[in-house]
Amino acid sequence: MKIVVDAMGGDLAPLEVVLGAVDALEKDKEVCVVLVGDEDKIKSILATEKYDEKRLEIVDAKDVITNDDSPTMAIKTKKESSLVKAFDYLCANDDAEGFVSAGSTGAVLVGAFMKVGRIKGVSRPALAPILPTAKGNGVVLCDCGANVDCKAVNLLHFALMGKAYATAMLGVENPRVALLSNGVEDHKGNELCHEAFELLKAEKSLNFVGNCEARDILTGDYDLIVCDGFNGNIALKSAEGAATTIIGELKKGIMGGGLRAKIGGLLLKPTLKGVMKRMDYNAHGGACFLGVNKVVVKSHGASKKKSICASILQAKSLAVHKTPENIRQAISSQKENEAVSE
Amino acid sequence: MKIVVDAMGGDLAPLEVVLGAVDALEKDKEVCVVLVGDEDKIKSILATEKYDEKRLEIVDAKDVITNDDSPTMAIKTKKESSLVKAFDYLCANDDAEGFVSAGSTGAVLVGAFMKVGRIKGVSRPALAPILPTAKGNGVVLCDCGANVDCKAVNLLHFALMGKAYATAMLGVENPRVALLSNGVEDHKGNELCHEAFELLKAEKSLNFVGNCEARDILTGDYDLIVCDGFNGNIALKSAEGAATTIIGELKKGIMGGGLRAKIGGLLLKPTLKGVMKRMDYNAHGGACFLGVNKVVVKSHGASKKKSICASILQAKSLAVHKTPENIRQAISSQKENEAVSE
Numbered sequence: 001m002k003i004v005v006d007a008m009g010g011d012l013a014p015l016e017v018v019l020g021a022v023d024a025l026e027k028d029k030e031v032c033v034v035l036v037g038d039e040d041k042i043k044s045i046l047a048t049e050k051y052d053e054k055r056l057e058i059v060d061a062k063d064v065i066t067n068d069d070s071p072t073m074a075i076k077t078k079k080e081s082s083l084v085k086a087f088d089y090l091c092a093n094d095d096a097e098g099f100v101s102a103g104s105t106g107a108v109l110v111g112a113f114m115k116v117g118r119i120k121g122v123s124r125p126a127l128a129p130i131l132p133t134a135k136g137n138g139v140v141l142c143d144c145g146a147n148v149d150c151k152a153v154n155l156l157h158f159a160l161m162g163k164a165y166a167t168a169m170l171g172v173e174n175p176r177v178a179l180l181s182n183g184v185e186d187h188k189g190n191e192l193c194h195e196a197f198e199l200l201k202a203e204k205s206l207n208f209v210g211n212c213e214a215r216d217i218l219t220g221d222y223d224l225i226v227c228d229g230f231n232g233n234i235a236l237k238s239a240e241g242a243a244t245t246i247i248g249e250l251k252k253g254i255m256g257g258g259l260r261a262k263i264g265g266l267l268l269k270p271t272l273k274g275v276m277k278r279m280d281y282n283a284h285g286g287a288c289f290l291g292v293n294k295v296v297v298k299s300h301g302a303s304k305k306k307s308i309c310a311s312i313l314q315a316k317s318l319a320v321h322k323t324p325e326n327i328r329q330a331i332s333s334q335k336e337n338e339a340v341s342e
Numbered sequence: 343m344k345i346v347v348d349a350m351g352g353d354l355a356p357l358e359v360v361l362g363a364v365d366a367l368e369k370d371k372e373v374c375v376v377l378v379g380d381e382d383k384i385k386s387i388l389a390t391e392k393y394d395e396k397r398l399e400i401v402d403a404k405d406v407i408t409n410d411d412s413p414t415m416a417i418k419t420k421k422e423s424s425l426v427k428a429f430d431y432l433c434a435n436d437d438a439e440g441f442v443s444a445g446s447t448g449a450v451l452v453g454a455f456m457k458v459g460r461i462k463g464v465s466r467p468a469l470a471p472i473l474p475t476a477k478g479n480g481v482v483l484c485d486c487g488a489n490v491d492c493k494a495v496n497l498l499h500f501a502l503m504g505k506a507y508a509t510a511m512l513g514v515e516n517p518r519v520a521l522l523s524n525g526v527e528d529h530k531g532n533e534l535c536h537e538a539f540e541l542l543k544a545e546k547s548l549n550f551v552g553n554c555e556a557r558d559i560l561t562g563d564y565d566l567i568v569c570d571g572f573n574g575n576i577a578l579k580s581a582e583g584a585a586t587t588i589i590g591e592l593k594k595g596i597m598g599g600g601l602r603a604k605i606g607g608l609l610l611k612p613t614l615k616g617v618m619k620r621m622d623y624n625a626h627g628g629a630c631f632l633g634v635n636k637v638v639v640k641s642h643g644a645s646k647k648k649s650i651c652a653s654i655l656q657a658k659s660l661a662v663h664k665t666p667e668n669i670r671q672a673i674s675s676q677k678e679n680e681a682v683s684e
Contacts, residue, residue, distance in 0.1 A: 134587050148524060148532040182490060182575040190490040190572045214579035218587045230532045233524040234573050235580040237556035242581035245476050245560045246588050249620060253613035264609025271595035271603045278591060 001030060002057075002096040003315050004089050007037030008064045008082035009103025011302050014038065017102065018045040020308025025051050027309065031316050034096065036061050036086035061085040067301075071106035075114055083107055087115035090294055098315030100286065102299040102308065109146055109289060109298075116292040119324060121331040124154045125291030126229065127298065128162055129236070130169055131281045135220025140166045140175075142224065144232035144287060152195035155179070155226050159206055160330040161290040162224040168321035169288075169314070175223035178212035180231055186210060192228065200226070203334060214238075243279060247272075282307055285314035290327060295319045343372060344399075344438040345657045346431050349379030350406045350424035351445025353644050356380065359444065360387040362650025367393050369651065373658050376438065378403050378428035403427040409643075413448035417456055425449055429457035432636055440657030442628065444641040444650065451488055451631060451640075458634040461666060463673040466496045467633030468571065469640065470507055471578070473623045477562025482508045482517075484566065486574035486629060494537035497521070497568050501548055502672040503632040504566040510663035511630075511656070517565035520554035522573055528552060534570065542568070545676060556580075585621060589614075624649055627656035632669060637661045 005021055007014045014037050021033045032055040035042050039060035046056075063081040065074040078084055083103055090096045099116075101108050109127065118125055126143035133139050142162035147154060159177050166175040179197055181189040188211055189197065200208045212222055214235050227235065250272075254265030265272075277283060283306060286299035295318040299311040347363055349356045356379050363375045374397040377384050381402035388398075405423040407416045420426055425445055432438045441458075443450045451469065460467055468485035475481050484504035489496060501519050508517040521539055523531040530553055531539065542550045554564055556577050569577065592614070596607030607614075619625060625648060628641035637660040641653040 134590055145524060180576065182487060182572055182579075190570075193572075213583075214576040215583040215586075217580060218583050228532075230524055230535075231573060231576050234522065234556040234576050237524075238559060238577040238580040239584035241555075241557040241560050242584040243588050244557070246585050246617065246621060248476055249617045250613070253617050254610070257613045257616075260609050261613045264606045264611075264613065267602050267606030268596070268610055269606075271592070271599045271606065274599075275588065275591045275595050279588065 001098070001316060001319055002032045002034055002093065003098040003100060003312050004034045004036060004086050004096050005312065006082050006086045006101035006103055007035040007042055008061070009101040010299065012304060013102065014041050015045055016303060016305045017308050018042055019049070020303070020305035021056070021312060022046070022049045022051045023305055023309040024312035025055050028313055028316060031055065031312065032057070033312065034059060034089055036089060037082040038062060059085060059089055065104055065107045067104045069104065069107065071104060071110040074107050075111045083111055087111045091115055097319035098295040098297065100297045100299055100308065100311045100315050102301055102303040105145070105298055108296070112289050112292045112296040116294050116296060119291055119293055119328045119331065121335055122161070122291040122327065123157050124150070125289055126158045126161060127287050128165055128290055129281055129287035130284060131218060132279050132284070133218050133220035137220050137223070138170050139217065139220070139222055140170070140224045141217070141232055141236060142226055142290065143229040144236050145229045146289070147229040149230070150192065150228035152192060152199050155192070155196040155228065156199040156203060156334070157291070157331060159200055159203070159224065159226045160334055161327045162226060163206060164323050164326040164330055165288055165290055165318070166224045168318055168323050170223055172223050174207045176209045176221070177206050177224045177226060178209050178222040180214060180225050180227035180235060181211035182213070184211050184213055196226070205330065205333065247276065283310065285310040288314070288318060293324055295323060343440070343658060343661055344374045344376055344435065345440040345442060345654050346376045346378060346428045346438050347654065348424050348428045348443035348445055349377040349384055350403070351443040352641065354646060355444065356383050357387055358645060358647045359650050360384055361391070362645070362647035363398070363654060364388070364391045364393045365647055365651040366654035367397050370655055370658060373397065373654065374399070375654065376401060376431055378431060379424040380404060401427060401431055407446055407449045409446045411446065411449065413446060413452040416449050417453045425453055429453045433457055439661035440637040440639065442639045442641055442650065442653045442657050444643055444645040447487070447640055450638070454631050454634045454638045458636050458638060461633055461635055461670045461673065463677055464503070464633040464669065465499050466492070467631055468500045468503060469629050470504055470632055471623055471629035472511055472626060473560060474621055474626070475560050475562035479562050479565070480512050481559065481562065481564055482512070482566045483559070483574055483578060484568055484632065485571040486578050487571045488631070489571040491572070492534065492570035494534060494541050497534070497538040497570065498541040498545060498676070499633070499673060501542055501545070501566065501568045502676055503669045504568060505548060506665050506668040506672055507630055507632055507660070508566045510660055510665050512565055514565050516549045518551045518563070519548050519566045519568060520551050520564040522556060522567050522569035522577065523553035524555070526553050526555055538568070547672065547675065589618065625652065627652040630660060635666055637665060
């Protein structure tokens with residue numbers, strides 16, 4: 001199975017992207033990688049690496065889309081960019097079933113939408129990361145930023161798509177689905193929440209467990225948390241900011257806290273590193289753009305080879321699970337049931 | 343100056359509330375406290391305490407409003423509750439200029455709205471906590487939960503009210519005001535953000551610095567962050583959840599990490615405690631309910647005497663700064679300017 005990789009996307013591209021692809025080839029012998037980007041640069045990185053050459057293909061692309069480009073304009077006009085050529089390859093080849101980029105989020109979403117296309121029936125594709133939890137399982141947050149203004153039906157679709165995603169990636173049969181709100185009680189929430197709550201409750205294919213507070217996103221008590229993209233972004237970034245601040249304060253406390261604190265800090269260094277590693281959701285792959293016809297994974301902009309490798313394996317796993325097809329079926333069943341009940 | 347205190351509100355009332363009031367009397371000789379609640383219980387706690395009796399008054403109230411009560415119904419019908427009688431005292435006495443309760447948030451907001459009344463011109467009162475930041479200054483978040491569905495003009499009023507609040511509590515002349523959004527660029531945000539952005543930019547009395555990402559709430563680069571109450575709740579709770587998870591994971595790592603980690607943890611205990619104390623926004627007082635005619639401070643439900651004492655001193659400080667009057671003036675100037683420009 002071929003995974004197409006935008007070799008020039010991301011702050012550390014192409015070096016870390018190419019190395020990540022090499023690692024993925026090593027870790028999973030079923031994976032084939034198509035690296036799209038500046039052929040000379042890619043080849044010079046590969047020159048010192050050992051890998052199975054039969055499973056690696058290079059597609060030359062001389063142009064690059066950056067964060068400064070307007071996403072829609074860039075996808076339309078930068079035909080020779082690694083991102084556009086990668087999408088073109090994905091669409092033109094049936095055996096290419098997954099896509100990974102660490103490039104501009106906006107351009108990846110626009111490209112996926114325009115080139116790969118929306119699954120029939122899906123009202124809005126959505127971006128869904130998997131966050132680590134205190135219980136060691138993961139939790140899918142959907143949408144985390146693709147759709148800033150949503151209607152209730154969009155949130156219902158996020159739940160159906162997120163369910164297919166959580167089933168594939170977390171290995172849970174019937175994911176516990178919660179709606180992000182300002183309290184756990186059924187009556188809590190803004191207007192959008194109230195409407196979405198009723199739709200989610202009525203959808204029999206979902207294991208809807210009710211509202212969830214932002215405080216409990218990381219407890220591990222939910223497998224999938226549904227929200228509009230604006231709130232998802234706020235929840236995700238606020239958690240990131242708090243984690244960064246706490247770790248920063250701890251470091252300040254250790255450095256400025258005298259000999260006792262310094263020795264304590266030294267002894268605890270591996271523990272601290274372990275915690276940061278466990279809680280770093282970027283290390284475990286990327287966010288999946290759910291609701292388009294093929295698997296599209298957006299890896300973090302600062303991705304190192306480990307994240308790129310994880311994103312490639314994640315894309316492969318989602319393709320093996322036929323997640324886009326499962327989403328198509330879930331949405332179409334929901335629409336049929338809706339039609340029957342009307 | 344009298345501060346009226348709901349002695350029965352909060353998980354640890356009346357004990358911690360009464361002890362907090364005693365501490366406040368000790369810390370600030372200008373403060374007088376009116377404790378409203380079960381007189382026998384209050385007196386039995388006071389029996390072993392030393393305090394200036396001339397500055398402490400008790401108003402007997404036999405009933406209590408709990409978190410299980412419907413806020414509106416409780417304020418309307420529980421006339422003998424400590425909360426309602428405290429509000430009645432506040433409204434009936436000109437020298438009572440501030441109010442503190444650690445009771446049901448809903449009931450405190452409804453009570454303040456119905457009894458104390460909205461300042462003329464304010465479209466929606468809002469709840470505003472002060473969060474600690476990495477730079478050691480504080481940042482006001484407004485609204486953090488009183489209004490789940492907002493219009494742009496509400497956010498403009500949150501900014502004007504929050505400015506008066508930040509000036510009084512943070513001691514900054516011209517607070518840096520930011521709008522919570524899903525990115526720092528001017529074009530980021532949902533529909534509400536876009537509209538609010540234009541209003542905030544056009545309001546000359548504000549030092550509006552643009553959009554702020556949730557990741558940067560705690561950096562200390564802003565003095566006031568404006569958002570609707572739903573997003574404010576998400577941002578606040580998500581940060582709390584992440585902090586709790588990180589600290590929990592660290593504890594797990596220390597306990598399960600062998601001798602080295604255990605010794606490290608022991609040595610670092612004071613540092614860790616210091617960090618948690620610095621980052622615990624509940625320890626520094628309560629959230630102010632801005633936009634009503636007198637100073638109303640909602641202390642955290644789990645408030646211990648230290649938080650209650652801080653909330654009482656905070657209420658006094660806001661009254662000294664004439665924050666309700668400053669809010670009235672800010673809103674009325676904005677309306678006049680609006681009328682002129684139309």
